[in-house]
Amino acid sequence: MTRLVALMACALLLAVPSVPAHAEDAPQERQISIDNFTFTPAEITVPRGTRVVWTNHDDIPHMVVDAANPKAVKSPPMDTGDAYARRFDAPGTYRYFCSLHPHMQGTIIVR
Numbered sequence: 001m002t003r004l005v006a007l008m009a010c011a012l013l014l015a016v017p018s019v020p021a022h023a024e025d026a027p028q029e030r031q032i033s034i035d036n037f038t039f040t041p042a043e044i045t046v047p048r049g050t051r052v053v054w055t056n057h058d059d060i061p062h063m064v065v066d067a068a069n070p071k072a073v074k075s076p077p078m079d080t081g082d083a084y085a086r087r088f089d090a091p092g093t094y095r096y097f098c099s100l101h102p103h104m105q106g107t108i109i110v111r
Contacts, residue, residue: 027049027050027051028047028050028051029050029051029052029053030044030046030050030051030052031052031053031055032044032052032053032054032055032106033054033055033057034054034055034057034058034062034078034098034104035057035058036058037058037098037101037103037104038104039054039096039098039104039105039106041106042105042106042107043106043107043108043109044107044108044109045108045109045110045111046088046108046109046110046111047110047111048088048089048090048091048110048111049087049088049089050087050088050110051085051087051088052085052086052087052088052108053084053085054075054078054083054084054085055081055082055083056078056079056080056081056082056083057080057081058080059080060080061077061078061079061100062077062078062098062100062101062104063075063076063077063078063098063100064078064096064097064098065096065097065098065099066094066096066097067095067097068094072086072094073086073094077100088108088110089110090110091110091111092109092110093107093108093109093110094107094108094109094110095107096108
């Protein structure tokens, strides 16, 4: 009987997905909306490891690129409803813009 209980406990542990020990260990995601030729929010501060997702809600294509060389951020052209994601693992300030419409600008600060 004890062996059966131990086997059932092991099976239960295997069936339960693992949960990070601390909330700060959990992967994070932030959304940036592209709408009306604007990145919203225009500036965000995120912890390292955050995945940032840009989604185009405009009726025309947009691209997300930074001015760094080599580029840390460079999306393909995104049509309406398309999204581009990038994980930010290194601390720093990432200034980006739409290479098709350079007046569209945003900033990501990674702590």
